[in-house]
Amino acid sequence: MIDLLQNYHPIIQALFATCFTWAVTALGAAGVFMARDINRKILDGMLGFAGGVMIAASYWSLLAPAIEMSTGKDIPAWFPAAVGFLVGGVFLRGVDKILPHLHIGFSLEEAEGIKTSWQRSTLLILAITLHNIPEGLAVGVAFGAAAAGFPSATLAGAVALAIGIGIQNFPEGLAVSMPLRREGMSRLKSFWYGQLSGIVEPIAGVIGAGAVILAQPILPYALGFAAGAMIFVVVEEVVPESQRGGNTDLATMGAMIGFAVMMILDVAFG
DSSP states (O other), X not given: OHHHHTTSOHHHHHHHHHHHHHHHHHHHHGGGGTOSOOOHHHXXXXXXXXXXXXXXXXXXXXIHHHHHHHTXXXXXXXXXXXXXXXHHHHHHHHHHHHSOBOOTTOOGGGOBSSOOOOOHHHHHHHHHHHHHHHHHHHHHHHHHXXXXXXXXXXXXXXXXXXXXXXXXXXXXXXHHHHHHHHTTXXXXXXXXXXXXXXXXXXXXXXXXXXXXXXXXXXHHHHHHHHHHHHHHHIIIIIHHHHHTTSXXXXXXXXXXXXXXXXXXXXXHHO
8 A cells, every 4th residue: 555655646655544534533433323322332433433433643643753853953852842732732622613503412512613504414514524534634743754754754654544543433423423313314414424524634744744845844733733632622522522421341341442543553564
């Protein structure tokens, strides 16, 4: 796979990688054709797993390379990663305050963002869509970083990140299509909107790769930005959702397994 990707421009590489993560989201959403609902324990464990993958990816695939490539410069090595990280969190906070959305398992009264009369199903879709923006951005920035030629950012590491994000996208697709089915949507519509929530990943991936290729000096900041955006989503959304059903130990173990899987992928590939 890596040898094949080397023949393409980094933006095309990012597009292929994020189309893969989108496809796994669609695969998860397809679970609605086999069942109307999913056991809450299974869902909480899978959400915990997704959170663990995102936390590990934020450090191993984004922050660590950002710090390495800033070493030996005129500014402290931690500065670009720290600034980018905090700006990424602030950016997602701003989007979170503006975009109307509803987290899984929450009542309609707990919807966030600008108040709207949109249906509950639409708000659920937007919540997962918001979640997918930093994931696509992270993959795109990783491929752009690999193209810059820094030893700490490799094509293999970017592929590992895409695989990890793809794995944790499976429960995300499932987590949006199943509630839509419970809301009364047909199986086909539930699947369609479930997979559609992942379409922002290729868009964000191409933007991320293009931005760091056009402006290489911002690369460490961009890596930190993607990490901060992902950590914001994990802490604000994924962890609370995984713990809300009362299966705290299961969700926590899922997070630890997800972290370990992403760490192994990054070290083994990178």
